[in-house]
Amino acid sequence: MTAAKQKYEFNEMQGLIKRGYGTKKFTDFILLKIEDAVKAKQWLKLLIPQLSDATADKFDPAINVAFTHAGLDKLGLTAHIQNNFLREFQEGMADETRSRLLGDYDWDKQVSIADSWEWKDAAKDVTDGNVIDVLLMVYASAQQILDATYSRVKQEASVNGVREFKRLLTKSNDFLKEHFGFHDGISQPTIKDFSDRTDDEDNTINAGEFVLGYSNQYDICPESPEVRSPVTNEVFDFGRNGTYLVMRQMEQDVKGFWDFIASQSKDDSNGSVGKVDEGAAVFLASRMVGRWPGGTPVATCPDADPGKETDENKFLYHSVAPEHFGKCPVGSHVLRSNPRDFLGTNKKESIKLSNHHRILRRGRSYGKPLVDSMQCKDFLCTPNDNEERGLYFMCLNTNISRQFEFIQHTWINNEKFNGMYNDTDHIAGSYPGDFTIPQSPVRRHITNIPVFVRVRGGAYFFLPSISALKFLSEL
Amino acid sequence: MKQHAFAVIAPVIPGKLEELRSLLNVIHGDVEKNSLVRFCDLGTIHFARFVIIETQKETYPVQLSFSSNHDESEEEHISELIRVAGEGLKKIYSCCEGFDGDFKAYFLKYKVPAKAYYIGHRGRGLAQIRDESRLQKAIVDFLDSENRNGSLNKMNPSEIKNKIGAYIKSNPDFEFAVKYKGLDGPDQFFRERGLLILLLLAIGGFLFLVGKGIHSLAFPAWLVVLIILLATLTVIFFVLKRKLNRLEETDVSVVDLVDSDKVNSLMRAENFVVQNQLTHIVEVKPGSFRRRTLKFVLGAINLLAKILFNRGTLGGIPSIHFARWVMIDSDKRLLFFSNFDGSWENYLGDFVDKASVGLTGVWSNSKNFPKTENLVSKGATDEQHFKEWARQHQIPTQVWYTAYKGLSVENINNNSLIRRGLFRKMSEAKAQQWLKRINNG
Numbered sequence: 060m061t062a063a064k065q066k067y068e069f070n071e072m073q074g075l076i077k078r079g080y081g082t083k084k085f086t087d088f089i090l091l092k093i094e095d096a097v098k099a100k101q102w103l104k105l106l107i108p109q110l111s112d113a114t115a116d117k118f119d120p121a122i123n124v125a126f127t128h129a130g131l132d133k134l135g136l137t138a139h140i141q142n143n144f145l146r147e148f149q150e151g152m153a154d155e156t157r158s159r160l161l162g163d164y165d166w167d168k169q170v171s172i173a174d175s176w177e178w179k180d181a182a183k184d185v186t187d188g189n190v191i192d193v194l195l196m197v198y199a200s201a202q203q204i205l206d207a208t209y210s211r212v213k214q215e216a217s218v219n220g221v222r223e224f225k226r227l228l229t230k231s232n233d234f235l236k237e238h239f240g241f242h243d244g245i246s247q248p249t250i251k252d253f254s255d256r257t258d259d260e261d262n263t264i265n266a267g268e269f270v271l272g273y274s275n276q277y278d279i280c281p282e283s284p285e286v287r288s289p290v291t292n293e294v295f296d297f298g299r300n301g302t303y304l305v306m307r308q309m310e311q312d313v314k315g316f317w318d319f320i321a322s323q324s325k326d327d328s329n330g331s332v333g334k335v336d337e338g339a340a341v342f343l344a345s346r347m348v349g350r351w352p353g354g355t356p357v358a359t360c361p362d363a364d365p366g367k368e369t370d371e372n373k374f375l376y377h378s379v380a381p382e383h384f385g386k387c388p389v390g391s392h393v394l395r396s397n398p399r400d401f402l403g404t405n406k407k408e409s410i411k412l413s414n415h416h417r418i419l420r421r422g423r424s425y426g427k428p429l430v431d432s433m434q435c436k437d438f439l440c441t442p443n444d445n446e447e448r449g450l451y452f453m454c455l456n457t458n459i460s461r462q463f464e465f466i467q468h469t470w471i472n473n474e475k476f477n478g479m480y481n482d483t484d485h486i487a488g489s490y491p492g493d494f495t496i497p498q499s500p501v502r503r504h505i506t507n508i509p510v511f512v513r514v515r516g517g518a519y520f521f522l523p524s525i526s527a528l529k530f531l532s533e534l
Numbered sequence: 535m536k537q538h539a540f541a542v543i544a545p546v547i548p549g550k551l552e553e554l555r556s557l558l559n560v561i562h563g564d565v566e567k568n569s570l571v572r573f574c575d576l577g578t579i580h581f582a583r584f585v586i587i588e589t590q591k592e593t594y595p596v597q598l599s600f601s602s603n604h605d606e607s608e609e610e611h612i613s614e615l616i617r618v619a620g621e622g623l624k625k626i627y628s629c630c631e632g633f634d635g636d637f638k639a640y641f642l643k644y645k646v647p648a649k650a651y652y653i654g655h656r657g658r659g660l661a662q663i664r665d666e667s668r669l670q671k672a673i674v675d676f677l678d679s680e681n682r683n684g685s686l687n688k689m690n691p692s693e694i695k696n697k698i699g700a701y702i703k704s705n706p707d708f709e710f711a712v713k714y715k716g717l718d719g720p721d722q723f724f725r726e727r728g729l730l731i732l733l734l735l736a737i738g739g740f741l742f743l744v745g746k747g748i749h750s751l752a753f754p755a756w757l758v759v760l761i762i763l764l765a766t767l768t769v770i771f772f773v774l775k776r777k778l779n780r781l782e783e784t785d786v787s788v789v790d791l792v793d794s795d796k797v798n799s800l801m802r803a804e805n806f807v808v809q810n811q812l813t814h815i816v817e818v819k820p821g822s823f824r825r826r827t828l829k830f831v832l833g834a835i836n837l838l839a840k841i842l843f844n845r846g847t848l849g850g851i852p853s854i855h856f857a858r859w860v861m862i863d864s865d866k867r868l869l870f871f872s873n874f875d876g877s878w879e880n881y882l883g884d885f886v887d888k889a890s891v892g893l894t895g896v897w898s899n900s901k902n903f904p905k906t907e908n909l910v911s912k913g914a915t916d917e918q919h920f921k922e923w924a925r926q927h928q929i930p931t932q933v934w935y936t937a938y939k940g941l942s943v944e945n946i947n948n949n950s951l952i953r954r955g956l957f958r959k960m961s962e963a964k965a966q967q968w969l970k971r972i973n974n975g
Contacts, residue, residue, distance in 0.1 A: 146794055156798055159805040160877060277886075277917045389975050403852065412887055458918070460879045468805075469880045475808055478944040478974045480670075495975025500691045500966055501681050502973055504674065 065252040065266065065273065069113040071300035071524040073123045075196065076270050076455060077113035077253065079244070079421050080121050083198035085205040086423050088227040088306075088451060089212070090178050091193040093133045095220025100134065102219030103532035106212075112525055120199035120208045124528070125304045125520035127151070127180040130192030135534050141294050142285035144521065147459040148303055151181025152517045153190075160464060162472040162489030163514055172514065177308070178225055180518035191224050194306065194520050227308070227451060229423040234368075236433045237424055238311045238448050239344070239486065239511075242354035245370050246397055248417045259373055261399070261410045268462065269419045269455050272299035276415050281457045284521075289534070300524035305418075305463045307452045308516040309487070313429045314443035316485075316511040320344045321439055323505055341435045346496050347485045349393025352435055356393065361386035375410075376401040388496050390482035395470045402477065416465045418454035425451055449512070452487075459519060487512055537580060537659070539651045539858050540608055541601040543869075544644040546586070550629035551596060557626050558584050558932040565935045570622030573935040578604045578611045580660055581856055581873045584626075584933035585813050594863050598630055599813075601871055603856040605659040612641055648858040649829065650836040650896075652848050654943040655855070658950060663938055665710050666949035672708065673952070673972050676701050691965035699957055715957055729841040777823060778909060782898075785819070787905045792925045800928055804878055807939035809855065812878065813931045814870040814924065816900035818861075825865055827909070828899040832859050835892055846947045849889030853881065855943055859896065868900055875942040882921050890914035902926075948974055 069077065080086070093099045111121035128149050131137055143149065150157060158164045158171035165172055173179055174187075182190050195212060199205035213223050237243040249258035250266050257263075267275030271283045283298030317340075324340035326333035341364060345351045351364040359374050361383050376387065377400050387394060394401060397417070402409040426448025430437040456462035470476060471484045474492055483492030485508050496503040523531065546554060557570060561584070566574040573579065582602035587594075604611040615623065616637050627633040633640050655663070676698060680686055686694050702708045744761070747753040753761075804810050818825055839848065848854050853875040860869045874881050885893050894913030898906035904920050906913035914920045938946075948971055955968040 143791060146797060149794060150798065154798075156801045160801075277915065279916065279918070282918055408850075408888075415883070415887060461883060461917075465877075465879055465883070468877050473876065475875060475942040475945065478942075478948060480674075480945060480973060482973075482975055493973075495973045497970070497975065498687070500689065500694055500969055501677055501686045502970070502975060503681075504678050504973060504975075506678070 068300050071526055072113040072270060073522050074111035074113050074121055075123045075421055075522060076302060078116060080198035083121060083200050084231045085199040085202050086229045087197045087205060087209055089195040090191045090224045091195060091216060091221050092224050093130055093192040094222050096133050096135060098220030100532045102216055102221050103528060105215055107528050120197050120204055123196045125194045125522040127192055127518050127520055129180060129190055133192055134531055136286060136531060139286045139289055141287050144284045145459050148519045148521060152519045153179035153181045155183060160468050176516045178516040229425045229451060231424060232428055232433060234433045237450055238313050238428060239316055240433050240435050240438055241348050241350060241352050242368060245354055245372050247420060264414055264417050268417060268457060270300060270302045271457050295530055297527045301527055302455045302457055302522050303459050304520040304522045305454050306518055306520060307514050309452050310447055310449040310513045310515050312511045313448060317438045335439055337436050337439060340439055346388050347391060347494060349387060349391030358387035375399050377406050385497055389477050390479060390494055392484050392486035395476060395484050396466060416462055418456050418462050421453040421455060423451050425449060485511065536657055537603055537605060537653050539648040540604055540611060541599065541646045541860055542641050542644045543597050543599045543646050543862055544630040546596045546598050547629055547631055554598060554629035561933045565933060571619040575618045576614060577660060578606050578614050580937050582935045583931050585931050587815060589815060589929060612638060646860050646862060649832040649861055650859045652839040652854060652857045654846055655946040656844050660937055663946055666953045667941055669708055669711055670949045670952055673698055677972060691962050691969050695965045695968060711953055711956060715954060782906060788902055789904060789919045789923050792922055797925050800930060808942055809873060809875055809936050809939060810878060811873050811931055811934050812928055814928050816868050816927050818866055818868055819899055819901055824899045831895045846943060849892050851884040851888050853943055882924055886914055886917050886920060
């Protein structure tokens, strides 16, 4: 007899928990500041009926809203707290002590990089005007719909005491690639019983890891923020069906990345002034990512780029063909962000451990591609432009320190990951370092690789349920 | 040469607490080269710390703890401390009750032994750890430069290994590796597992004799006595278990959310180098039953640390350099010192995921620990509450020193294996494996 399926209150959850709105390619992220808390609640009342929940995707555009702790504070929520939000959310991603943990720290100048972020959730300098309160996410199927909606919501907000701070434009491409040229968004956990889609057991995760009110991977309901209503004096589970949303603006130095790859991929027959061997360049870049540009995992197909586009994600590092085993670099980005069965020595235990640190990714690329074709060979020969491009990294989790922060510190930015010495992640990491590519008989060791990603903004948000938003609007 | 735990915990003169605090702050300002205790000159110390234990001031006196993980004998270690840092230590201990300038007598009086002590890289002194790290780095550089044009890729693994060996031999800096290959195969094996093997042999022998007795229906008298003894022990076990379960039912477990400022101030001292530390103190639950159970569990962990968890992991946790438990204030409080790799979140997460049984076995005997059953169940598996409890009882460490801030436990153990294999003859396959170890990537 199979266990009864878990029931979820989809009508309460905002839609982003259930879907990434990948089909709605035209997306804006609007950062707002609350200037009049009383009026802002009127704005919320206007906004709530426009929001998309996690039931059928019926609205175009789909709109979701999230708040920083500063924003919830301004709305008066924190004054009535019974059971508090996570410490990380209260303090903010931009908190200086946290910066050392997350890799947002300049060790030479001994100062947090968050001090110069363009938008953030907290600042130790009270005059820092870049602290934001609200994140409005608008997903549309056409540019006109997006633009019309943007004008309308901006107007609705501004007459109600909520001012736009910044409009973050996004740009998706038809290849579903991120800016370095690699097919992105492949690896995602499957939430147990969330939909009819089935997946391997070792990629199926309890919902409580991504939305509050349900059991997590420890079979325990995680702590949820609770508020005492000033009207009824009853305690309201504010966090139920809500979750924490992590967002970071990661600028990618695409040309710098490919220039470096090119410098390490010169055709040796002419010494160091040789031509760039395109195959070697793609090989090296793919080793750093852990997948070929089309998406095939290096672990399952290490020797040559199969060339095709794929979403292949059902693989384990120990279960690949014997002749392929051990060829994917331990320090590659894909292995670091989800080690699967490759942590330590025990495969089964590794999967269990890895699954304590999963996130639901919801990011979007921004900025014009360096090359429209998004082909590696074109990246290699195109000169740089002065455009900013990168990724708005976003993820959902219910335990910020065990999930997002853990991945960032213990896997991505850890030079000692899995027993290594000085290797860092060169796709998403914060620090320069080495890279080791397994080779027989002697490994290929590249040293002093610069950093290709710069974080320009970041915040921890809370994505409340529909009921929680109603509660907030009536506070 | 082996690593030892040393700790002195002395009462602080009430009026001198602030003076002590500012002295420790001076050391903290530059832990390696400060003017009071120049740790970089102390060749016997792996890790050391000064902690002012000032929680529950109403009940317990404020105390200063100095603890170190050191090589050489305790006498030699204390002598070195006096020789290198005598002046600074005099200033520090002048803030403690009853210090008259005689370090040896004072340390003897306030010395506290470890009830359980774990080492992540057993048997390797500071010099060896540093030497083997230099060796690994030199081999990395050698391989990098030799293979710039890919010439090594045409050779066999063992040919390459021999080439590395020749390079190392030619360099007087690495004489240590040439002279002494590191722990030998069978010797190492027995050293690490000897006690465990004897234990298993004893149990095996006993079962065999019982079996023989049953088979021939003739039990020697001593065997009968032994069986009765075991039966009695089993009865006692169940009696104790019932007492424990009854206590557990009435145990109080209130885990309040920890003050944000407190956690922030603890975090301000974290994540500067590869390693982190924590100092943790709890009150033991009242009653002799709990105290004795705690001592028993600590004794068991101490034994296991010697015979089973002696190859780099403690119950599966691979990131601990040195950890120890100490009981103070007439066994009323339990103090825990740990030096580990990675973040606090990672470390505590490992506690929950890998070693919750052992850790629950220890700490369920302390006040306000998350609800536990049968001494080892539940408890630390309640992830969020356990971590909250851990932060609640963590106290600031005023001074912390690490002699190898860039090395993880895995690095150290891997370096020893590299050294051990360097001049040994091995098959091509094993040589290839050895070559892979150099970067471990």
